[in-house]
């Protein structure tokens with residue numbers, strides 16, 4: 742059986758950073774499930790599908806023409822031949838992803854595609870419901886958290902390092918709103934699986950987080 746390690750948690754907890762390091766160290770494949778919800782939101786926007794059109798959104802999710810291309814500094818995301826790696830990372834796309842992700846038909850449309858990433862020798866699955874819904878049989882499950890203040894501080898640093906303006910108060914407000922939406926929705930709400938190890942990274946370095954997760958494998 743393919744070994745799957747699930748890393749779930751709220752926005753900015755450090756899941757993506759951890760998952761890339763884990764995948765590299767263990768030689769496993771990587772699933773960035775948030776990218777699929779972001780791509781669905783971006784495609785819906787491009788195709789003028791309203792965010793309350795459940796059927797339309799599910800069609801968009803089911804027909805995503807996407808390729809994840811490994812490159813030296815991570816993964817390039819290609820949507821219908823166009824490089825949307827930066828476009829899907831915009832703050833408003835994250836908020837829209839959180840809206841479309843609350844729609845059960847969208848989640849249903851993406852389920853098998855996500856499971857298809859589980860190939861030998863193993864998979865690191867990054868998201869909100871990897872341990873609870875998509876890979877409930879995974880042997881190692883981590884729920885990575887950090888305080889909202891710390892996550893906003895990290896996001897500000899990330900944006901400033903990329904040469905972009907960052908308003909701490911606005912970012913904190915967006916993080917808290919996205920947390921609320923993701924935790925309170927009916928479909929696959931953000932929560933730790935019963936058998937997940939909860940890891941609070943607020944005062945841990947990236948290396949310390951990585952070491953603790955490697956110790957679980």
Ligand SMILES: Nc1ncnc2c1ncn2[C@@H]1O[C@H](COP(=O)(O)OP(=O)(O)OP(=O)(O)O)[C@@H](O)[C@H]1O
Pocket residue numbers: 750751752753754755756757758759775895896898899942945946947950
């Ligand atoms: N333990 C840590 N200490 C300090 N900074 C960290 C830590 N973990 C991650 N970071 C930094 O925090 C920022 C956000 O991390 P990352 O993008 O991995 O979060 P995420 O959980 O994947 O967020 P999202 O779900 O919104 O994609 C990055 O700039 C990353 O370098």
Ligand SMILES: Nc1ccn([C@@H]2O[C@H](COP(=O)(O)O)[C@@H](O)[C@H]2O)c(=O)n1
Pocket residue numbers: 752774775776778779835838839840842843867868869870871919923
């Ligand atoms: N398994 C998942 C992954 C993500 N989502 C939703 O997508 C939004 C964007 O995710 P990022 O990890 O890229 O920030 C997120 O806020 C969730 O609403 C999800 O529902 N399930």
